[in-house]
Structures are given as C-alpha cells and as structure tokens.
Amino acid sequence: MKKSLIASGVAAAFALVAHSNTAFADIVVKIGHVAPLTGGLAHQGKDCENGARLAVEEINEKGLVIGGQKVTLQLDGQDDAGDPRTATQVAQRLADEKVVAVVGHETSGTSIPASKIYSDAGIVQISPAATNPTYTLQGFKTTYRVVATDAQQGPALANYAAKNLNVKTVAVVDDSTAYGQGLANEFEKTAKALGIKVVSHDATNDKAVDFRAILTKIKGENPDAIMYGGMDATGGPFAKQARQLGLRAKVLAGDGLCTSSIAALAGQAADNIVCSQAGKGVDQMAEGKVFEAKYQKRFGQPVTLYAPYTYDAVYIIVDAMKRAQSTDAAKIVAAMPATDYKGIIGDTSFDAKGDLKHGVVSLYGYKDGKKTFIDAVKM
Incomplete structure (x- = not known):
C-alpha cells in the first residue's frame, strides 16, 4: 500500500513538472517580411529583408520574454517580385501560416x-x-508605415x-505604378501651384529599358527639369540616356531613385539627379553610423536604402508585444495605436490612419556618384 502511494506521488510530481514545463516552454513566433527578392528591385528588397533579419537575430540573442514565456522570433521571408498579384498570394500565405505581424511590402503597388x-x-x-x-486611407486598423507619404514628398x-533650383518649366514622366504615378501627380500639383509650367506628362512602365523616344520629345520641349516617378532600376538608365541625348535638364526623383545603387545604374548622370527620401537617410540618423557598421559586418555590404526602417519595424512589433504582454495577433493590433518608440530612424508614433505623426522628407544630390545630403524638411 505504501509503495503504491509513493508511486502515485512520484507520478503526480512528474505530471506537475511536465505540465509546468509545457506551460513555460519556449514558443516560436513568426513575423512575416515581404519585399521583391527577384527582378529589377531585388537589391532594394534584399536590403529590406536584411534589416528585418538583423533585428530578429539581435532580439533572439538578447532573449525575449512575453507573458512569462521565452519567445524565439522567426523571420518568415517572402518574395513578391514587386508584382501586385504575387503580393496578394504571398499575403494570403502568411495569413495562413499564422504570422503575428508583417513587415512589408516595399512598394506601394504591392502594399x-x-x-x-x-x-x-487581423494581422x-x-x-x-x-x-x-x-495605403493608409482605406480605414484598416492593421495598416501602418514608418515613412512620410507622397503627399509630403512630392511637394517637398x-x-x-x-x-532652390529656380526651375520654371518641367517635364513629368512616371512608370505607371501606384508609387511612381502617385508621386508624379503630387509633385505636379504643387509645381503648378508654385507657378512652374508643366510642359508634358508622359507614362512609361516599370520594366522599360529604352527611354529615347520620350526623352527625344522632351528635348524638343527644352524644360529646366524632368521629374521622374519610378524606381532606381529604371530611373538610372533614364537619367543616363537623358545625358547621352544631351539634355541639360536636372532629373528630379523620389525615394525610389534615392539609393546608393544609382551611381552604378546612371553612371556620370547620377550627378545630375536631385532626389527626395521619405524619411532620414542613414547618414542623418543619430545612431546611423553604429547601425551601418553592424549591417556591414553582418551582410558584407553597405545599406542600400530602407534597412533601418525594416529593422525598427521589427522592434516596433516587439514593443507592441511587450506592452500587450502577448504574442496574440489581435492583441498586437490593439497595442499598436499607442506606439511611442525611439529607434534608429528616430521617434515613431502614429496618427489614427497609421501614418507617422512627425514625418521627415530628406533631399539628396550626388557628387562624383556619391549620395550627398542637401536638406531635411519636417512635415
């Protein structure tokens, strides 16, 4: 009888320990990341993924405890190839895989x-x-961004x-994407209001490689500047071909062109580009040099553009988890509006739409192919 009681007690003790270990076992939490990892924008997409991966690795190394449980983060990286249809397929895949949040997508046309x-x-x-x-005007409670908008970038x-450039006439060209067209339209609206004459507005596409027909027409219009709404993969060749055709006009562009890669894509024509960035450049961030050094050490290459933003986005999601004391997607959604996070990109807090309360637009030029800061405009 005594042996039976002892055996029962030992069994109960083991059961209690087993239950305790199960209750406090490590859990793996997936955060999705989506960007173009193939195609013309793969260099920008990989830069974004690297930033998110660096944050995940750091957080795991430090150790993360949420609600009394040790949490290991896992980055679920996906490729949308910069294509809207692929983007929706990838988004559904991540939803089915029960990621708790997503960093991405990179372009407006996919986001x-x-x-x-x-x-x-509910992610x-x-x-x-x-x-x-x-992107943030659809009324969704799940949608946020950590950059300024084209309604701020275009006017800046x-x-x-x-x-500053005393531009009196401008030709506008966009790549027909949600990003390029949106930015070009916002620029054009403000340019007209400022008395700049828009001599033409042409459309190309985000796969184009030959711009000579459009540029020959623009050469005949002889504008002071050309505003190009698009990404660096097409904007670089656009600027290069403009120079080859002897156009004197400055090329104005948005953040899609404002990368460290543009010199390789545009050649000497990079020095004729003035571009805006929908946030601070890494060179203007208080901790930018520290971040760049970590990034270079981990990935063996410099920051292209938005790695600091994806890095902070992961930390912002984890900050919401900590405040909610939960890894439940719905509770993360509920915690996001109260975000007040200080990170690499600066102070991040959101308005009711999910936009930054204090956006910044930075202006850059290129000198001998090197990206050079001009000015920052607080929005």
Whole structure:
C-alpha cells in the first residue's frame, strides 16, 4: 500500500513538472517580411529583408520574454517580385501560416492590395517604404508605415525645385505604378501651384529599358527639369540616356531613385539627379553610423536604402508585444495605436490612419556618384 502511494506521488510530481514545463516552454513566433527578392528591385528588397533579419537575430540573442514565456522570433521571408498579384498570394500565405505581424511590402503597388488581406486576417502590417497616400486611407486598423507619404514628398521636391533650383518649366514622366504615378501627380500639383509650367506628362512602365523616344520629345520641349516617378532600376538608365541625348535638364526623383545603387545604374548622370527620401537617410540618423557598421559586418555590404526602417519595424512589433504582454495577433493590433518608440530612424508614433505623426522628407544630390545630403524638411 505504501509503495503504491509513493508511486502515485512520484507520478503526480512528474505530471506537475511536465505540465509546468509545457506551460513555460519556449514558443516560436513568426513575423512575416515581404519585399521583391527577384527582378529589377531585388537589391532594394534584399536590403529590406536584411534589416528585418538583423533585428530578429539581435532580439533572439538578447532573449525575449512575453507573458512569462521565452519567445524565439522567426523571420518568415517572402518574395513578391514587386508584382501586385504575387503580393496578394504571398499575403494570403502568411495569413495562413499564422504570422503575428508583417513587415512589408516595399512598394506601394504591392502594399496596397496586400493590406486588405492582412486586415481581413487581423494581422498588423508595417510598410517600411510604401509612400502612396491611399495605403493608409482605406480605414484598416492593421495598416501602418514608418515613412512620410507622397503627399509630403512630392511637394517637398517641387518646393526645392522652385526655390532652390529656380526651375520654371518641367517635364513629368512616371512608370505607371501606384508609387511612381502617385508621386508624379503630387509633385505636379504643387509645381503648378508654385507657378512652374508643366510642359508634358508622359507614362512609361516599370520594366522599360529604352527611354529615347520620350526623352527625344522632351528635348524638343527644352524644360529646366524632368521629374521622374519610378524606381532606381529604371530611373538610372533614364537619367543616363537623358545625358547621352544631351539634355541639360536636372532629373528630379523620389525615394525610389534615392539609393546608393544609382551611381552604378546612371553612371556620370547620377550627378545630375536631385532626389527626395521619405524619411532620414542613414547618414542623418543619430545612431546611423553604429547601425551601418553592424549591417556591414553582418551582410558584407553597405545599406542600400530602407534597412533601418525594416529593422525598427521589427522592434516596433516587439514593443507592441511587450506592452500587450502577448504574442496574440489581435492583441498586437490593439497595442499598436499607442506606439511611442525611439529607434534608429528616430521617434515613431502614429496618427489614427497609421501614418507617422512627425514625418521627415530628406533631399539628396550626388557628387562624383556619391549620395550627398542637401536638406531635411519636417512635415
């Protein structure tokens, strides 16, 4: 009888320990990341993914405890190839895989259609780079961005053109994407209001490689500047071909062109580009040099553009987890509006739409192919 009681006690003790270990076992929490990892924008997409991966690795190394449980983060990286249709397929895949939040997508054209899927699934989405105003005007409680919008970036670029470059006439070209078209339209609106004459507005596409027909027409119009709404993969060759055709006009562009890669893509024509960035450049961030050194050491290459933004986006998601004391997607959504996070990119807090309360637009030029800071405009 005594042996039976002892055996029962030991069994109960083991059961209690087993239950305790199960209750406090490590849990793996997936955070999604989506960007173009193939195609013409792969260099920008990989830069974004690297930033997010660096944050995940750091957090895991330090140790993360949420609600009394040790949490290991796992980055679920996906490729949308910069294609809107692929973006929705990837978004649905991440929703089915029960990620707790998503960092991405990079472009406006992919972020906007994907946002509906994340909203339906109740998953926070933080884009590090989508600037089209429509992205946060859909009424979704899950949609955030950590950059300024084209409604801020376009006017900042137009104001600089009018007041600092003394531009009187401009030709506008966009790549027909949600990003390029949106930015070009916002620029054009402000340019006209400032008295700049828009001599033409042409459309190309985000796969184009030959711009000579459009540029020959623009050469005949003889504008002071050309505003190009698009990414560096096409904007670089656009600027290069403009120079080859002897156009004297400055090339004005947004953040899609404002990369460290543009010199290789545009050659000597890079020095004719003035571009805006929908946030601070890494060279203007208080901890930018420290971040760049860590990034270079880990990945063996310099920051291209938005790695600091994806890095902070991961930390912002973890900050929401900590405040909610939960890794539940719905509770992360509920915690996001109260975000007040100080990170590499600066202070991040959001308005009711999910936009930054204190956005910054930076202006850059290129000298001997090197990206050079001009000015910062607080929004």
